[in-house]
Amino acid sequence: MLLERQTQLRQMDGLLADATRGRGRVVVLSGEAGAGKTALVEAFASRLVEGPVVLRSACEDLSIPDPLGPLYDLAREAQWELPRAIDDRQVLRLPLFSEALDVFEAKGSSLLVIEDLHWADDATLDFVRFLGRRIANTHILLLITARTDRSDGQMRVRRALGEIPAGNVQRIEVPLLSESAVLSLAAAAERDGDAIYRATAGNAFFVTELLAAEGNGALPASVRDAVLARAEKLSPGARSMLDAVSVFPRRADAWALSGLCGIAAAGQLAECVSNGLLEDFGDGYAFRHEIARSAIEMALTPSRRLEYNQRALTALQENPQVATARLVHHAVEAQNLAAVRELAPLAAREASRIGAHRDAAGHYEVALRYGDALPIAERAELYEGHAFECHLIGRIDAAMEAQGQARQLRQTLGDRVKEGDGLRCLSRFAYLLGDREAADRFAGQAVELLETVPDCPELAMAYSNLSQLAMLAERLEDTLMFGGRAVELAERLNRPDILCHALNNVGAAGQWLDFAKGRRDLARSLGIALTGNFQEHAARAFTNCACVEMNRFNLNEAASFLNRGIGYCVENDLATWRDYMRGVQAQLLLRLGLWNDAAAMAHEVVDDEATTPLVRYPSLVALARLRIRRGDPSAEPVLDEMKLFLDKGMELQRLVPFAQVMAELAWLGEGDRDEALRLIALAESLSPTRAVFGELATWRQLLLPESDPGETDGMAEPHRLLLTGDWRAAAALWAKMDAPFERALALLQGDETAQREALDIFEALGARPVAQHVRGLMRQSGVSHIARGPRQATRANQAGLTQRQMEVLQLIERGFSNKKIAAHLTISPKTVDHHVSAVLEKLEAVSRGEAAAAARASGLV
Secondary structure (H helix, E strand, O other): OOOOOHHHHHHHHHHHHHHHOOOOEEEEEEEOOOOOHHHHHHHHHHOOOOOOEEEEEEOOOOOOOOOOHHHHHHHHHOOOOHHHHHHHOOOOHHHHHHHHHHHHHHOOOEEEEEEOHHHOOHHHHHHHHHHHHHHHHOOEEEEEEEEOOOOHHHHHHHHHHHOOOHHHEEEEEOOOOOHHHHHHHHHHOOOOHHHHHHHHOOOHHHHHHHHHOOOOOOOOOOHHHHHHHHHOOOOHHHHHHHHHHHOOOOOEEHHHHHHHHHHHHHHHHHHHHHOOOEEEOOOEEEEOOHHHHHHHHHOOOHHHHHHHHHHHHHHHOOOOOOOHHHHHHHHHHOOOHHHHHHHHHHHHHHHHHOOOHHHHHHHHHHHHHOOOOOOHHHHHHHHHHHHHHHHHOOOHHHHHHHHHHHHHHHHHHOOHHHHHHHHHHHHHHHHHOOOHHHHHHHHHHHHHHHOOOOOOHHHHHHHHHHHHHHHHOOOHHHHHHHHHHHHHHHHHOOOHHHHHHHHHHHHHHHOOOOHHHHHHHHHHHHHHHHHOOOHHHHHHHHHHHHHHHHHOOOHHHHHHHHHHHHHHHHHOOOHHHHHHHHHHHHHHHHHOOOHHHHHHHHHHHHOOOOOOHHHHHHHHHHHHHHHHHHOOOOHHHHHHHHHHHHHOOOOHHHHHHHHHHHHHHHHOOOOOHHHHHHHHHHHHHHOOOHHHHHHHHHHHHHHOOOOOOOOOOOOOHHHHHHHOOOHHHHHHHHHHOOOHHHHHHHHOOOOHHHHHHHHHHHHHHOOHHHHHHHHHHHHHOOOOOOOOOOOHHHHHHHHOOOHHHHHHHHHHHOOOOHHHHHHHHOOOHHHHHHHHHHHHHHOOOOOHHHHHHHHHHOOOO
16 A cells, blocks of 8 residues: 555656656655655656556666666667667667667657666666757657765765756655654554554654554564565575675576575565565566665575575586676675686776776776786786776775775786876876876876887877976967877877877967867867877866866857767766866856856855865866955965965966955055065066966055056957056957956946946945945045945845844855855754744745845845
């Protein structure tokens, strides 16, 4: 009997009706383990006797997930040969996912089910993201179940769903049963409802298990006890069968159980089914819930667990269609070290091949854990593979450690080519950690070693790495020299991957010498990377294309590259590049006056503790500027973190933004003017061309109005105009770009009318410290009758907000999450929830964004 689920079923009915009419959606059923998510799916699907096609799949609780396991399930049900499709598509995931969408859409109105998404591999999450972003114009309803715990898997699910347009996702909570529902069920079974509710708190699976326990005895102390008590009623053979099934996560194939338990298997399985412990799916058997399976598995002795896993491994190895990840799981559980050494590297390569980099890294870890007996060369390859996968998912510290181990093994073998290539990798990883000095040291060592062997691709890549480091330091001559060597050698050796990497460096540096040629080199680099499926090179090309356009204030072009690049990284599980580009995008949003969006974007990156230092930097720049302009007292920690990059190697692209924010602080009277001018002078001395120096030159002029702007040729046009005194034309250009803050700064150089307009812009943006400083400057220049702006306390009183609620509202407006607000104000998250609810109610807003907009409109913030 399914109680208290009619509301959810009606919601799902309506969403399926929408999908039937061509408005597809992703539906997420969320709730704690045992809340009844699967029962709700079953009830919903059972009502669809005619009409939509129902395709079922689920994720398994393997130690390391099976890449694209649910898609294989869906493909089988749709009679689509996925392995052949993967080979035909040459493992390019976007064409593969597009073909999957075409196959499912061809079925007409359809319900796709993926259960237990919290156990999904990265490639499956990418497929969900892909489908979710395109589902709106299909006849597909994608129904997902996921737990609401705080596990790493659930957090990854939340991030994946967050990258789907909000209108394409409908979340439906599956709540615990109410006390009255439990009492009703208990009364029908003539059991003590109060005791059952106290023991279960309304968890549907727990309630069901306790109701199924022996009625005359005492209530089992736990669900585990209830499951084990029922299992003890089985015959010895059936109990052994139940134990055997328990080592299979999610479900055991019927053919595997026959091979595992022999001719008596059918009768033993039937007994388990009749006693309500297993469910018969025709081609396989499974426990009614993972909780029950876990209870039986945990009751096994260590020796029995090893035995059953070994038998499962032997049975599964008879079928070549079984995923390698499943074999690795049972090999590890059986402690079959020979099988682990054989299978784990294979599983790692398979996962990497389809872009499941997190899972590939996990398999490499397993292989290394049991790889002491392997030959040195094989162990070195495992460490190198692990390092590469870790760096792709942002685990740079782990990548450094693994690559260091590989280097030592290559030295032992006397393999100078592999050792040199390993040094080049260490250079890259060190740079990603923000250690410029180590990056330069490893890069030089790599080239020095590789120049002692015949020309090889590794040397070409080492040259390109040196070129990249020179480009990042704005050393244009070195960039072009080493980049030219890399291009020549890569073309001679027919290595398009290295060619596109080198062209990226040459194009990014060339922007300052010949902008059109720099653009062409970058476009060629991106084209080669996309054609060859060189994913990391493509991500870097998207990033540098966007940054080059940002430098010239071609903001629409920059936005296009960022949107395409971030989408590409999301679909290919390139977390490092995705988050770096998000930081650049936050800076673009800041330039466009979309400060709340910029704050939210930057916080997505900075709030993730796993994000590496280098990846955080663009977001830190955006946050530092926001907090200075809004008067947020927490700007200092952000500035301190930015300064760390200068301590580990002076790099112009890090120095310039730091000098800019320090100059802005000094201009507002909140920083050291002499220190800001020193940083500007240092940046000027390191700039290879005056074109790089435009924005800093405008800040120096604000700090020293009478100073000589110097040579302005080659600078971005709005900077050149402002520095040469044409503030009207500069302001007009900024207005054309929709860059309000920069427009207001230009207007400040003008007459009284222009200054008043600038003040209005700063007020509208919420730049309170800037507006206050501008009032002071206007008074000093003799302007009178300057509007003070409405007093915040008066506005707050009119809205009925308390002082604490005002503080919460200010942080909401800055894009803080409830967790961040709690940490910032040193109060509990639950208290923040109450304050946020009160703020929304008093401002008559239905969302945080609406509350922030209302606060800005009324002058509250």
